[in-house]
Amino acid sequence: MFSLMIVDDSNIIRRKIERGHDADKFRIVAVAANGVEAIAAFKQARPQVVTMDLTMPEMDGIDCIQQLIALDASLRILVVSALSDKATGIAALKKGARGFLCKPFTDEQLSAALSELTED
């Protein structure tokens, strides 16, 4: 069982991930609506896996990934974003993300992406 934090400024996306994740493999320990909230929530909940939106107020996902990886290099981060260009995906991976799921997505695509993230 992996502990999971959901970071997205959209409440309906947070709730979609809450409904769509595989409850046998993941336990949600924190949710956050922007990068600043995510850093604070991470320090308290210490999740092993994070789903991370990129376009958010206060602190965007790319900066947040960099700060989270500085706190825990073993953190497994799945970017969940509508930004579908290659350069953004590469930038997120360079900062330490391990996977990318493009919005819109189905529950099956979410489960597959999270499973892939936790296979190794």
Add this chain to the structure above:
Amino acid sequence: MSQETLQVFIDGVVRYFHHTNDKDVKVGTPYLVENHNPAAYDITGIIGISGPYRGCVYFTAPRILLKHLLLSIGELETSNEHIFDLVGEVANTISGNARSRFGHEFMISVPVMIEGAPNQIHLPVQMRSYVIPVYWKAYHAAVVICLEQ
């Protein structure tokens, strides 16, 4: 604006609705409107665009369509908060997906959600916008593109 550019947004709106439980969406022929008389339904989600393209992209829909769209993505709570969240998320998704064609320099803002039509802050009156009609279930909505290069 070229047909190819408009097609990027048409593909985006079709892709969004294809990820819902009611995939049967139709897109009408795009048309131009003057910005002093913008196309709008009950609620509108606006994305500001900067970089090589400047302006905005917005998704506008009647409240009832958004309620049914929430249900169609599995969200049973159709509160006003969720309706506004959804209209912003649709606009964000369509605009963000456009970066697969325009690249990372197509910068998008976080969404701004409003009731009714965008005002002059978001929609310069000296410009014109392309309206892409969207037909889903029994409802009409629109994606509106106001961009200059």
